[in-house]
Amino acid sequence: MVIPLIELVNVSKYFGYGVIGLVRFPAVDGVDLKIGGEKPEVLTLVGESGCGKSTLAKIMLRILRPTSGVAKYMGKDMWRLKRSEVRRFIRDVQPIFQDPMDTFNLFESVESYLISAARNLLKLNEEQATERIAQTLEFVGLTLDKVRGKRPQEFSGGELQRLSIARALLVQPKLLIADEPVSMLDASLRINILNLLRSAKEEFGTSILYITHDLATANYIGEKIFVMYRGSIVEQGNIEKVINKPLHPYTKVLLDSLPDYRMGREWFKKQLPQTLRTVIEVREMLLKGCKYIYYCPYKTQQCYEKPIMIEVEKSHEVACWMYYE
Amino acid sequence: MILVDNEVVLHIDNVKAGYVVGRRFIDAVSSVSLKLFYGEVFGLAGESGCGKSTLLKVIYGYIEPPLKRIEGSLILRTKNERLSLHELSDDELKRRVWWRYMTWIPQGAMSVLNPTIRVRDHFIEMFKLYSNIDKREVYRLTTEYLEALGLSKEVIDAYPIQLSGGMRQRIVIALALLFNPILVLADEPTSALDVVTQKILLEQLLKVQKERGFTLVLVSHDMDVHGVFTDRIGVMYAGKIVEVGSTDKMFAEPLHPYTKALIGSLPRLGDKSIRKGLSGAPPDLADPPPGCRFHPRCPYAMDICRREEPPIIEIEKGRIVGCWLYVKG
Numbered sequence: 001m002v003i004p005l006i007e008l009v010n011v012s013k014y015f016g017y018g019v020i021g022l023v024r025f026p027a028v029d030g031v032d033l034k035i036g037g038e039k040p041e042v043l044t045l046v047g048e049s050g051c052g053k054s055t056l057a058k059i060m061l062r063i064l065r066p067t068s069g070v071a072k073y074m075g076k077d078m079w080r081l082k083r084s085e086v087r088r089f090i091r092d093v094q095p096i097f098q099d100p101m102d103t104f105n106l107f108e109s110v111e112s113y114l115i116s117a118a119r120n121l122l123k124l125n126e127e128q129a130t131e132r133i134a135q136t137l138e139f140v141g142l143t144l145d146k147v148r149g150k151r152p153q154e155f156s157g158g159e160l161q162r163l164s165i166a167r168a169l170l171v172q173p174k175l176l177i178a179d180e181p182v183s184m185l186d187a188s189l190r191i192n193i194l195n196l197l198r199s200a201k202e203e204f205g206t207s208i209l210y211i212t213h214d215l216a217t218a219n220y221i222g223e224k225i226f227v228m229y230r231g232s233i234v235e236q237g238n239i240e241k242v243i244n245k246p247l248h249p250y251t252k253v254l255l256d257s258l259p260d261y262r263m264g265r266e267w268f269k270k271q272l273p274q275t276l277r278t279v280i281e282v283r284e285m286l287l288k289g290c291k292y293i294y295y296c297p298y299k300t301q302q303c304y305e306k307p308i309m310i311e312v313e314k315s316h317e318v319a320c321w322m323y324y325e
Numbered sequence: 326m327i328l329v330d331n332e333v334v335l336h337i338d339n340v341k342a343g344y345v346v347g348r349r350f351i352d353a354v355s356s357v358s359l360k361l362f363y364g365e366v367f368g369l370a371g372e373s374g375c376g377k378s379t380l381l382k383v384i385y386g387y388i389e390p391p392l393k394r395i396e397g398s399l400i401l402r403t404k405n406e407r408l409s410l411h412e413l414s415d416d417e418l419k420r421r422v423w424w425r426y427m428t429w430i431p432q433g434a435m436s437v438l439n440p441t442i443r444v445r446d447h448f449i450e451m452f453k454l455y456s457n458i459d460k461r462e463v464y465r466l467t468t469e470y471l472e473a474l475g476l477s478k479e480v481i482d483a484y485p486i487q488l489s490g491g492m493r494q495r496i497v498i499a500l501a502l503l504f505n506p507i508l509v510l511a512d513e514p515t516s517a518l519d520v521v522t523q524k525i526l527l528e529q530l531l532k533v534q535k536e537r538g539f540t541l542v543l544v545s546h547d548m549d550v551h552g553v554f555t556d557r558i559g560v561m562y563a564g565k566i567v568e569v570g571s572t573d574k575m576f577a578e579p580l581h582p583y584t585k586a587l588i589g590s591l592p593r594l595g596d597k598s599i600r601k602g603l604s605g606a607p608p609d610l611a612d613p614p615p616g617c618r619f620h621p622r623c624p625y626a627m628d629i630c631r632r633e634e635p636p637i638i639e640i641e642k643g644r645i646v647g648c649w650l651y652v653k654g
C-alpha cells in the first residue's frame with residue numbers, strides 16, 4: 001500500500017460570517033481526498049465560485065489549518081511536522097496561483113527571486129542554481145537572458161504565468177497545486193499554459209491538481225475529476241466517465257449549462273431541471289444534509305442526512321442518496 | 326438574415342479613439358467602421374485590452390478623460406429622426422439619447438445598485454427622471470419588467486444586498502430596458518456569474534430581446550457565449566476590427582488567422598486532442614507594430630504584412646475581413 005502524498009480525512013474549515021463572525025459556516029465541509037499514488041496524474045477540482053475549492057487548495061498547501069479533521073502529508077498530520085519535514089513538504093508540494101503578479105515581489109528582479117528559491121530550498125550553490133534555473137526556464141519556453149535583470153511588471157501576463165510555473169517546477173515537486181492558473185489570461189494564451197502543465201507531468205513526473213470553474217479546460221488536461229458543490233465533493237472519478245455519464249444532479253446541471261458554440265441557438269433548448277436560485281447561499285452552506293436539496297428535482301426525505309460517497313462503477317463515485325442501495 | 330442599409334440602427338464610420346496618458350497615446354479604437362442592424366444580437370469578441378469596452382464607451386458617448394475621441398462619425402437612426410451622436414454635447418446626449426434610444430450596461434454593473442435603498446426605489450427614481458407617470462403605474466410596470474426577466478414580486482421590496490449576483494444583474498438589465506431603447510450595449514454581462522446562472526440570464530435576455538426587438542451588442546471574451554447567443558460577430562484585435570460575419574459562418578469557416586487561432590484553441594468537452602495556441606502576446610497599444618497589428622504572432626505573415634496595413638475587404642455580403650491573405654492581385 002502506497003502512502004498518499006496528501007490525504008484529507010473528513011476535513012472541514014469554518015469561517016465566521018455576519019457582524020462579528022457569530023454565524024459560522026463551513027467553506028469546506030467533511031472532505032475526504034487522496035492525492036499522489038504510484039504514478040503521477042493530473043487531477044482536476046471543478047466547482048462554481050464560492051464552492052470552497054480555493055479554501056481546499058489552501059488547506060492542502062498548509063496555508064490554512066482545518067477547523068476539524070486531519071490533513072496528512074505522507075501519512076502524518078501536516079500541522080505536527082518537524083522542521084525538516086516542513087522543508088520537505090515545501091519541496092514536494094508547490095502552488096501556482098491565479099494572478100501571476102501575486103507570485104512575485106514587485107521590488108525584486110525575477111532572476112534573484114528564482115535564485116534565492118533554488119538556493120534556499122535545494123541548498124545549491126550559485127552556479128548550480130543558475131544551471132537548474134536555465135533548465136527549468138527552457139522547459140517553459142523562456143531563456144535566462146530574457147529574464148535577467150527584469151522585474152515582474154516588465155513581463156506580460158502569459159510570460160509571468162510561465163515564470164511562476166518555472167518557479168514552482170524549480171524544486172521538482174511531486175505535486176503542483178494550480179488554482180485557476182489560466183483564468184487571468186487571454187484565450188489565445190490559455191491553451192499554451194495548459195499544454196505546459198500537461199507536459200510538466202511527463203517531463204518531471206509531477207502530479208498536478210488543476211483547480212478551475214471551467215469544465216472544458218479541466219477535461220482537456222485532466223485524468224481524474226472532483227466536482228465540488230458548497231464545500232463538499234459530490235462526484236469524483238475518471239474524467240471521461242464523469243463527463244459522459246454524470247450521476248449527481250448537480251454535475252448534470254453544470255454540464256448542461258456549459259455553453260458550446262457548436263450547438264448555436266440549439267443550446268438554449270437544453271432545459272435546466274431546476275427553478276431559479278432565490279435562496280441565500282449561506283443558508284445552504286449551513287445545511288446538515290445534502291446541500292443541493294433546494295434545487296434537486298429528485299429529493300427525498302433521506303436527503304436531509306449527509307450523503308456518503310458511493311462507488312457506482314469502477315473509479316466513479318458519487319455522494320447522492322439516489323444511488324444508495 | 327437580410328442586411329439592408331435602411332435597416333441600419335447605428336452606423337459607425339472610421340471612429341478613432343484612445344487614452345491620453347501623459348505624452349503617450351494609447352490607440353484603443355483605431356479606425357473602426359461598423360453597421361449595426363435592427364433587431365440583431367451583435368457580439369464583439371476579443372481578448373482583454375483589445376479595445377472592445379472602449380468602443381462601447383465611444384458608441385455610448387461616455388467619454389471622460391483620459392479617453393478621447395479623435396475622429397469619426399456615429400449616426401443613430403431612430404424611427405423618425407437621424408441623430409449624429411458625435412456632434413451632440415453631453416447634455417444633449419443625456420436629454421435626447423441615453424435611456425430613451427440607447428442604454429449601456431457597463432462591466433460589473435451588478436454593483437451599481439445602491440445597497441441602502443430598496444429595488445423598487447431604483448425604478449421609481451428612474452421614472453421620476455425620465456417620465457411623469459404616477460407611482461402606482463410605476464409599481465405595475467416594474468413588476469411587469471422584472472417578471473419578464475424571471476424575477477419574483479418579492480424582489481421589488483428587497484434591498485440589493487439581499488440578492489445574489491445573477492438577480493442583481495437582471496435588475497440592472499430591467500432598468501436598462503425601462504424606456505424601450507432601440508440599442509442596448511452590454512459589456513460582459515455574465516462574466517462575474519457562474520455557468521448555471523449565466524445560462525439562466527442569457528436565456529431570459531434572449532427572450533426579452535426577441536419580444537421587444539431591440540438591437541443588442543454583447544461584449545464578451547468567451548467565444549462559446551458568442552457562439553450560442555449572437556447573430557453576428559465582430560472580432561477585435563489590438564484596437565481594430567479584423568473580421569465581421571454571421572455567427573454560423575464565422576465558426577464554420579473563420580477567415581482571419583487570429584479568429585482561426587481563437588476558435589481553434591478552445592478546448593471541447595470530450596475531446597482531448599492537443600490544441601495549439603498563439604505565441605507571443607498582444608502588442609502595446611501605445612506603440613503598435615507597423616503594418617498589420619497581428620503580424621508578429623501570425624503564422625502566415627508575409628512581407629507586405631510587416632509594411633502595410635491590410636485593407637478591410639468584403640469577401641461576400643456581410644462578411645468582411647482585414648487581412649492581406651484575402652487581397653487578390
